[in-house]
Amino acid sequence: MKRTLCFLLFVACVACVACSSSSVLAQQKGTPRALFAADYQKKIAAVINADGSVRWSMPIRDIHDVQPLPNGDWLLQTNFGEVRLIDASGKEKWVYTPKAEPGVQRVEIHAFEYLPKSKEWMIAESGNTRILLLDESRVVKSRIPLQVSKPDPHRDTRLVRHTPQDTFLVCHEADMIIREYNREGKVVWDYPVGKKAYSASRLANGNTLIGTGDGHSVIEVTPNKEIAWQVGENDLAGVKLAWITMVQRLPSGNTWIVNCHAGPENPQIVEVTSDKKVVWSFLDFDRFGNSLPVALPVADK
Numbered sequence: 001m002k003r004t005l006c007f008l009l010f011v012a013c014v015a016c017v018a019c020s021s022s023s024v025l026a027q028q029k030g031t032p033r034a035l036f037a038a039d040y041q042k043k044i045a046a047v048i049n050a051d052g053s054v055r056w057s058m059p060i061r062d063i064h065d066v067q068p069l070p071n072g073d074w075l076l077q078t079n080f081g082e083v084r085l086i087d088a089s090g091k092e093k094w095v096y097t098p099k100a101e102p103g104v105q106r107v108e109i110h111a112f113e114y115l116p117k118s119k120e121w122m123i124a125e126s127g128n129t130r131i132l133l134l135d136e137s138r139v140v141k142s143r144i145p146l147q148v149s150k151p152d153p154h155r156d157t158r159l160v161r162h163t164p165q166d167t168f169l170v171c172h173e174a175d176m177i178i179r180e181y182n183r184e185g186k187v188v189w190d191y192p193v194g195k196k197a198y199s200a201s202r203l204a205n206g207n208t209l210i211g212t213g214d215g216h217s218v219i220e221v222t223p224n225k226e227i228a229w230q231v232g233e234n235d236l237a238g239v240k241l242a243w244i245t246m247v248q249r250l251p252s253g254n255t256w257i258v259n260c261h262a263g264p265e266n267p268q269i270v271e272v273t274s275d276k277k278v279v280w281s282f283l284d285f286d287r288f289g290n291s292l293p294v295a296l297p298v299a300d301k
Helices: 002-024
Strands: 028-029 033-038 042-050 054-059 074-076 085-086 094-095 108-115 122-124 130-134 141-143 160-162 170-174 178-180 187-192 201-203 208-211 218-221 227-231 243-250 255-260 269-274 278-284 294-299
Touching: 028 130, 033 278, 074 108, 108 160, 122 243, 160 201, 170 201, 178 294, 201 243, 208 243, 255 294
Parallel strands: none
Antiparallel strands: 028 278, 033 042, 033 294, 042 054, 074 085, 085 094, 108 122, 122 130, 130 141, 160 170, 170 178, 178 187, 201 208, 208 218, 218 227, 243 255, 255 269, 269 278
């Protein structure tokens, strides 16, 4: 009887510690903000308000990209075989599913974007090795062929982003290079990252901001391919950078970094100043897990 009571007390204590630890693992440090995050370990995509409440959530299987649209709609995916447009309430408007070209075994989608100026939907098809540009009715306007030396439907591309120069920055994960294509499919610039780069975007100063994937870093590269700024694996106090996915330069001049696969001892997202100080971080292993590659700041309610 005494042993049973002791065991029950032990279990209760462990449960209490687990609950306490769990609450510690859900926190924002710095001024709280609203954000979208998606994790394919716990199979969830959600908008979290600044006060920690959930604005909306939906189940997913896999996800590598997302785009909030000005009208409140969301362009996202719940697996690598589709692109979905949903409204602010989560109601589906349409789904795009790719078709494999002759001789292609499988097609996956890891990048998409609505281009408001030209009113086009951009979808990158890995496996088919191309970028499709669709009109607002989702009729194909043009196809941009991609150069891939190590074909792989899962790794031909990661993120693809349109630039102010009307070109497309393509992260070729398997080839470990960023290639910039014009609308005719010509490579007009490239940058050999040497790592499985996840994201690249063109900054207002003409430089390119790159999330280097398994390079554990963020780099800003000039048109002449010189590194103008970088944050390495161990450059941030109290934070170890792991698989770096989405990165963006915020209006404040700070850099948003999604720190995937870094474990519960590290935040999943950080905001860093130009002198590499962490001014905000997000760590939530209650709702999300260790496979959170997609996150963006959003407007609070």
